[in-house]
Amino acid sequence: xxxxxxxxxxxxxxxALRTPVTGCPxxxxxxxxxxxxxxxxxxxxxxxxxxxxxxxxxxDELGDLLLQVVFHARMAQEAGAFAFGDVVExxxxxxxxxxxxVFATSGADTPGLVxxxxxxxxxxxxxxxxxxxxxxxxTEDFKxxxxxxxxxxxxxxxxxxxxxxxxxxxxFDWSEPEPILDKIEEEVRELREALAAGHPEKVADELGDLLxxxxxxxxxxxxxxxxxxxxxxxxxxxxxxxxxxxxERQGETLQAATLERMEELWQAAKAIERQVxxxxxxxxx
Numbered sequence: 001x002x003x004x005x006x007x008x009x010x011x012x013x014x015x016a017l018r019t020p021v022t023g024c025p026x027x028x029x030x031x032x033x034x035x036x037x038x039x040x041x042x043x044x045x046x047x048x049x050x051x052x053x054x055x056x057x058x059x060d061e062l063g064d065l066l067l068q069v070v071f072h073a074r075m076a077q078e079a080g081a082f083a084f085g086d087v088v089e090x091x092x093x094x095x096x097x098x099x100x101x102v103f104a105t106s107g108a109d110t111p112g113l114v115x116x117x118x119x120x121x122x123x124x125x126x127x128x129x130x131x132x133x134x135x136x137x138x139t140e141d142f143k144x145x146x147x148x149x150x151x152x153x154x155x156x157x158x159x160x161x162x163x164x165x166x167x168x169x170x171x172f173d174w175s176e177p178e179p180i181l182d183k184i185e186e187e188v189r190e191l192r193e194a195l196a197a198g199h200p201e202k203v204a205d206e207l208g209d210l211l212x213x214x215x216x217x218x219x220x221x222x223x224x225x226x227x228x229x230x231x232x233x234x235x236x237x238x239x240x241x242x243x244x245x246x247x248e249r250q251g252e253t254l255q256a257a258t259l260e261r262m263e264e265l266w267q268a269a270k271a272i273e274r275q276v277x278x279x280x281x282x283x284x285x
Contacts, residue, residue: 010067011084014074032075039068097121146170157226160215180217187213242269 001013017027042065049057073084098121100106101114108117150162167173174180187210194202218225243265247257254262 007084010070011074014067014070018074018078027071030071030075032072035068035071035075039065039072042068094125097125155226157211157215157229160212161219161225164216164219174216174220177217177220180213180220184210184213184217239266239269239273242266242272 001009001016003009014027016022017024020028042061046058046061046065049061069087070084073082073087077083096103098118100121101108101117106117108114147163147166150159150166152159154162164173187206191203191206191210194206215225218228243257243262244254246265246268247254247261252261
């Protein structure tokens with residue numbers, strides 16, 4: 001088997017990996033649920049490569065994401081549901097249908113008209129999908145209702161923002177941030193109570209409530225929670241790297257360092273950042 005620009009080669013590789021006895025033991029034991037986290041991870045890695053404007057990494061990450069599509073399609077084929085060709089046919093049919101101004105006769109010749117036409121076609125597709133699911137006996141856990149406009153297939157933070165925004169359209173929202181801060185304090189108290197009671201399921205439930213309230217304050221102060229958290233993640237990486245670098249410089253290791261020692265270096269990293277930001281008065285812990 002050699003590398004190729006032909007997609008059929010990748011499909012053949014996946015088939016070989018999933019062939020009983022002669023295939024890869026790890027690939028053979030996977031299913032849709034176990035592969036799902038990798039699919040999500042690869043999508044994020046594509047986004048990361050785009051943000052870094054690294055075309056080499058983007059090429060690699062798009063390949064990894066494509067592999068996920070091929071993997072899922074292969075498992076579906078084994079289950080007799082659909083194959084990779086069906087995936088390709090479905091998306092090509094969808095793109096042709098949604099672009100009648102390109103592939104057929106349509107009067108949509110401005111961005112606004114194209115957007116309106118796209119929304120109409122998607123609405124029709126949604127009705128057809130609902131009818132198909134009804135014929136197949138597929139039911140939802142709850143009625144879609146007014147919140148049905150918010151898709152569940154997205155990161156939880158993003159879904160929370162959109163759910164809150166959708167509810168706000170009919171007045172189900174706070175008018176200012178202050179009451180939300182009170183709500184956050186309430187959720188913290190309830191989380192403390194759940195922790196004290198030692199109920200793992202209740203702890204997870206209260207943690208979710210707390211996160212939902214924090215998302216809400218972000219929405220009200222026009223700070224995107226996803227981007228805010230990504231910024232904090234970057235800051236955490238930078239400060240922890242300072243800890244690691246300083247320990248190595250002084251002949252110490254992360255594994256041997258005490259929490260107190262790491263906290264000391266963490267505070268030093270914060271002080272350096274404040275000086276760089278031009279606020280020397282805040283340069284001391």
